[in-house]
Amino acid sequence: MGISPVQSVSAVAEAPPAETFQPLIIALCCNWCSYAGADLAGVSRIQYPPSIRMVRVMCSGMVHPNLVIEALTKGADGVLMCGCHPGDCHYQEGNLKAEKRAEAIRLMLSDFGLEEERFRLEWVSAAEGPRFAQVVRDFTEQVQKLGPSPYRTQ
Amino acid sequence: MAARLAEEWFAICGGCEVTILDIGEPLLDVLKQVEIVHMPVIMDHKLFGQTGENAEMEIPAADVGLISGGIRNEEHKKLALEMRKKCKILISLGSCACFGGIPALANQFSTQELVDKVYRDSKSTEKDGLPHEQIPELTDRVYAVHEVVPVDAYLPGCPTTPDMVANALLSILEGKPLPALSSKSVCDECPTKREKKAVGTLKRRLEAPDFKPGAPLTEMRCLMEQGYLCLGPATRGGCGGHDGVPRCIRAYMPCEGCFGPLSEKANPMVDMMGALSSIGLDPKQIPDRAATFNRFAGAGRLRPAPRR
Numbered sequence: 376m377g378i379s380p381v382q383s384v385s386a387v388a389e390a391p392p393a394e395t396f397q398p399l400i401i402a403l404c405c406n407w408c409s410y411a412g413a414d415l416a417g418v419s420r421i422q423y424p425p426s427i428r429m430v431r432v433m434c435s436g437m438v439h440p441n442l443v444i445e446a447l448t449k450g451a452d453g454v455l456m457c458g459c460h461p462g463d464c465h466y467q468e469g470n471l472k473a474e475k476r477a478e479a480i481r482l483m484l485s486d487f488g489l490e491e492e493r494f495r496l497e498w499v500s501a502a503e504g505p506r507f508a509q510v511v512r513d514f515t516e517q518v519q520k521l522g523p524s525p526y527r528t529q
Numbered sequence: 530m531a532a533r534l535a536e537e538w539f540a541i542c543g544g545c546e547v548t549i550l551d552i553g554e555p556l557l558d559v560l561k562q563v564e565i566v567h568m569p570v571i572m573d574h575k576l577f578g579q580t581g582e583n584a585e586m587e588i589p590a591a592d593v594g595l596i597s598g599g600i601r602n603e604e605h606k607k608l609a610l611e612m613r614k615k616c617k618i619l620i621s622l623g624s625c626a627c628f629g630g631i632p633a634l635a636n637q638f639s640t641q642e643l644v645d646k647v648y649r650d651s652k653s654t655e656k657d658g659l660p661h662e663q664i665p666e667l668t669d670r671v672y673a674v675h676e677v678v679p680v681d682a683y684l685p686g687c688p689t690t691p692d693m694v695a696n697a698l699l700s701i702l703e704g705k706p707l708p709a710l711s712s713k714s715v716c717d718e719c720p721t722k723r724e725k726k727a728v729g730t731l732k733r734r735l736e737a738p739d740f741k742p743g744a745p746l747t748e749m750r751c752l753m754e755q756g757y758l759c760l761g762p763a764t765r766g767g768c769g770g771h772d773g774v775p776r777c778i779r780a781y782m783p784c785e786g787c788f789g790p791l792s793e794k795a796n797p798m799v800d801m802m803g804a805l806s807s808i809g810l811d812p813k814q815i816p817d818r819a820a821t822f823n824r825f826a827g828a829g830r831l832r833p834a835p836r837r
Binding site for chain 1: 796798799800802803805806807809811812813818819834
């Protein structure tokens with residue numbers, strides 16, 4: 376299956392220059408909504424940057440702040456936490472707990488000399504494949520602007 | 530033959546020495562078997578010899594060495610090395626020796642900032658009051674003793690508990706291995722009622738918690754869930770001794786965190802912010818989270834704020 380000349384030209388034009396910083400983002404996705412949403416993005420073949428490393432968790436409410444802080448202080452450039460929309464939590468209010476914890480995480484990032492924008496909490500349902508791809512695109516762009524994490528060793 | 534005991538104090542208030550006295554009757558058993566060879570707080574053994582004739586500081590050889598207090602200046606550092614050289618077993622006595630303690634709160638600022646604040650910028654200070662003669666130089670930060678010399682055992686607490694000191698000394702005298710620290714947190718040992726959800730908002734310590742005097746602690750609601758900042762989730766247990774109930778909880782007071790973090794690598798601030806937000810308290814209301822949650826564990830954990 377070949378690609379048409381027009382497509383190949385645009386692909387070259389859109390390809391990032393070789394020295395563009397490729398961030399490394401840890402995505403913590405809940406089993407019931409966001410992971411399924413990411414799966415949908417995959418099977419729908421929606422394009423998004425290869426910047427995320429996904430960790431499936433049972434619920435966004437089980438992500439303790441120390442996991443996020445540890446990821447960031449060990450060199451991840453960003454952490455994306457995804458859960459079900461409020462009211463949709465499989466465990467009723469796990470995502471509300473996640474929201475409270477996200478507040479604590481944002482406060483602490485400055486203590487570690489990190490920008491608040493390196494962490495993001497998003498609600499993605501199982502039906503929102505395109506939205507998941509969009510969130511990853513946006514967040515990757517945001518982290519790209521910030522540059523590599525000061526904790527990154529190489 | 531009596532065991533020889535040396536004790537040295539660095540950056541400390543002296544409360545841990547009082548704890549030794551506080552052992553009570555078992556102290557009589559200990560003292561019979563111990564010969565104190567060096568202990569600045571109670572005896573007149575001079576570091577440079579009794580008439581100041583020596584050029585180097587010297588501590589007599591001892592079987593057991595106790596060090597209380599963190600290391601704040603070069604003299605402390607030298608004495609810690611000398612203690613390690615002369616003592617077969619070296620014990621960190623109290624939270625200051627174990628994790629820097631209250632003096633290590635100063636680690637949030639550089640030494641220059643501290644000197645400027647105390648000797649120059651403070652309104653009540655005479656400008657040229659900077660001490661320069663016969664004063665040991667400050668180290669760049671407060672160190673816990675084990676950051677400078679290897680230590681064989683830790684007796685944390687502010688002050689440490691008489692039980693723990695007596696147990697440690699008696700096990701050494703009887704040739705038994707030193708008792709290990711508890712691996713449980715204060716919350717693991719706390720008998721109060723927990724429902725994983727806060728009632729109300731954060732309160733000041735001065736507001737009295739809700740409890741029935743005389744009723745068993747199992748009927749009292751967890752103090753953190755009542756809104757009192759309790760460092761139990763991020764603090765090592767064991768302060769209650771054989772009774773098992775944490776000391777402050779027994780007095781209807783929230784844990785201060787004096788037994789230090791649960792492990793060498795733990796970050797109490799992150800753990801506590803997580804614990805607070807998990808039960809629905811507002812983490813924004815903590816005015817100074819780094820210092821509040823590292824109150825006793827500043828050595829190696831608190832550092833001047835990163836500049837951006």
